[in-house]
Amino acid sequence: MDVQRNLAQRINVGDALTRSAAARPDQLAIVDGDRSLTYARFDAWVNRLAHGLLARGYAVGDALALAAGNSAEFLAVYYACAKTGVVCVPINLGWRPDEVAYVLRHSQARGIVVETQLAVTIAEAVAQVPAVTDVVLAVGLAHDDPEVLTSEVTDVASMTLTDLATDDESTPEVGIDDRAALSYLYTSGTTSFPKGVVGTHLAIHLESMSAALDSGWNASDRFVAMMPMFHTAQLNAFCTPAVIVGATIHVHRGFDPERFLTTIERERITQVFGLPVMYRTALEHPGFGDRDLSSLRRAVYAMAPMPEAQIKACLEGYRCDFALLFGQTEMSPITTLFRPEHQLSHVGAVGTPLTGVQVGIMGPDGELLGPGEQGEIVYRGPSTMQEYLHDEAATATAFAHGWFHSGDVGRFGEDGVLWFADRTKDVIKTGGENVASLEVERAVYDAEPDVSEVVVVGLPHARWSEAITAVVVPKPGTEVDPDGLIAALKKRLDGYKVPKAVIVVDEFPRTSTGKIQKNVVRDTHAMHYGGR
């Protein structure tokens, strides 16, 4: 590699920080508790950490795990990796120690940055993976309790983040390819062996540019970052775009309605990102109506569409645009945005393609289907992941026919709006018919107002192969009558789509980010019909 030309020409996510610091040194980059870092100070800190990694022999392609809640430190380590070509491996804080150990082993991590509160827990995982030689304690998080700095904690670590940093605040000059890996993001643990999604500088930067362009962000924007940074959505759909345009990130460690509303009001926040339940909770928070939220330009939500009543209540309460972000880790992650202008006219849709992403619907033989036809949702574009780490077979399957296969089923309307139907693997095959569980779930909500949440799964069945089954959680203080619900569904659905049984439960198993673990639901009730 000609390093001189690489430095002048390349795509590198860390260079976006370098540029924003050069162009707007005094602009606030990160506010985390009582710490406020300008772009110049944040960049200087990142450079000191980057030189620390280089001094300890980290080279392009070496992996460094990162186990931390939302914090300035999280972003500083991420950008220090970007500037050195080191691969950042964010650890999902909901993983069990053996899952963490699997990821450390699979990613061949040389080290891990871990914040003090998590040190003892993570140590259990690190102990299983001798190849991890550096355990770097991130001391000084805004949320730190000094009490936790016991010898038990400090014994775990080989150094602190402060030890890691050098005094050199200059931009490190390391040759790094456009398609070098910036991160291995392991897809969330709903399957036993998570896959490592290799995200390149090129893919993540292009997705970030598209997110900023498509949403019209600029340096005057102020973001609240409260969704987990170890997930691609918070990290690459909001934080990296914010750094590209030189905007300000207010770091929250999770969602607290009082702090959320106070921050919007006091800091004149313009952009927020959360789950539908967070917007609902804040809306019902005492004193919501007295808040001045007039600075808000857009509230983005993810994971699930909002029912019509809820989106109406949100639009009325927050008086800003709402948009749903749809995508997946492999796409860095945004693929479509369900845009403000469609929120009320296309309830339940997932929107139109992000600039820079081509969305197709593919039939079983690799043929592209037209509007109205249902098939697998496939993607093309420069924000597509590079590959699954150490998994050529899965990579080849994912890129069959020259498109990235999402594993989602959907269709386009004639007006170009995408509708998500289901996960391919969640399609229920019953008596020779394919049934999209989402369609049945929608009918359940429609038929029984007392249902709080429903999951429709196919359970092993001697006659039907898979029997359509609705597992429901009633709203607090109500009851759901299975027979009455089935009767009501018979009026709404084709006969073969009507659940063979309704199972009432108190709650669903969830991932650390609140996603219902449909596979666990399926396993729990696998013997409901006595098996196949």
Add this chain to the structure above:
Amino acid sequence: MDVQRNLAQRINVGDALTRSAAARPDQLAIVDGDRSLTYARFDAWVNRLAHGLLARGYAVGDALALAAGNSAEFLAVYYACAKTGVVCVPINLGWRPDEVAYVLRHSQARGIVVETQLAVTIAEAVAQVPAVTDVVLAVGLAHDDPEVLTSEVTDVASMTLTDLATDDESTPEVGIDDRAALSYLYTSGTTSFPKGVVGTHLAIHLESMSAALDSGWNASDRFVAMMPMFHTAQLNAFCTPAVIVGATIHVHRGFDPERFLTTIERERITQVFGLPVMYRTALEHPGFGDRDLSSLRRAVYAMAPMPEAQIKACLEGYRCDFALLFGQTEMSPITTLFRPEHQLSHVGAVGTPLTGVQVGIMGPDGELLGPGEQGEIVYRGPSTMQEYLHDEAATATAFAHGWFHSGDVGRFGEDGVLWFADRTKDVIKTGGENVASLEVERAVYDAEPDVSEVVVVGLPHARWSEAITAVVVPKPGTEVDPDGLIAALKKRLDGYKVPKAVIVVDEFPRTSTGKIQKNVVRDTHAMHYGGR
């Protein structure tokens, strides 16, 4: 190359058109005279041309020259090249036949697309380069005169653009690297051997994304394209960004004030790009005050800053934002934008960096200089050109110290705004001192209101090595007194910066795009002091 993955992951300028056509098929892409092409129709046409190139054996890296005025055909051929990996070599319509022949030879062009009006002229150049086997006549331009289709013209061509196109409207599936060349753009002929700037898909797409992001463009924008498309600014700072966001391009073949104003009014144009003189001419056009130009969001100008009186008149007349675009072909091309908020407070500056471009000021030993210090303007960022074609030495020099060297001299103010001083090669070395000619030019405008235009050059001189000399064009109906002007300059400039002579001329020699040919001015008056 794994073509399946390349198709799903790559950066390619042509893919941006494919995406916009998929997402917004019925949106207007191009209006050229009485032809209106939706994105679906434009994309289908481009695909038919692309398949035609493939059918004739054109492969990734083959060069195809393009000699055409602004037209839908120009853009169709450019995008057909993009989709096939063929390198487009736009021909400057101001070049002499031997200059065209030089470029055809240097770029190793296999063919040339030429519009009917230019066929006979271009044939003279093609005759000198036997390697050019295909001469494709672009018949059917909106501006074509059918009379020119004489046998003299048709004899020149081996086929027409209509012959080239196949019936296949599908997206061609050709594996093309991110850093494959999309164009060789030859820097304008003010030197005897123009350099071929290799612009990659990556660089041009990233610059286009930055231009769109920085200006807040979206699908509702409508552009007038009246500057020459064979230049990077019109092509890559406006046309390719417009295609990325799915906006509409109204093609004009040059500037006509009546048509310009009528188009803005009738088509509700939002974005225009021209030279300062064009805005001034339109402003003085009869009936300007009666026009409804309220759709205009931004008018961009280039090549030269506007004096304060002119920018004030423009802001008052057009009632939209004005911005200066600064950059160069090697940067694809925008590097800084002199933004609306600075137009009146920083008259004469060239602005602040484009998102995605880092701008530095470098001293003679490669050291970066701080605010207020003058040095060479250097750049970093993914929109930087790949190299100079067949010129490793010039490429290595251009990328010394890990930055692209612009050849421009400037400084940053403390507020981060960039001021252009001069071209390095235009710096006048007089009596051991370096003098920026721009500073002297500004003083001339300030001292003598009757000066319409001034060029300050260093001319060979026995004592001073180079003698500072002001060559001036007086305003119509006025006269400039050389002695009086020199006396007035003595009050405004350090003694060594005062011109040794003032030469009054009627007009300046210009390039085809209106740039003053400073080198020709210098050569014309080289013996003014009798030589060195």
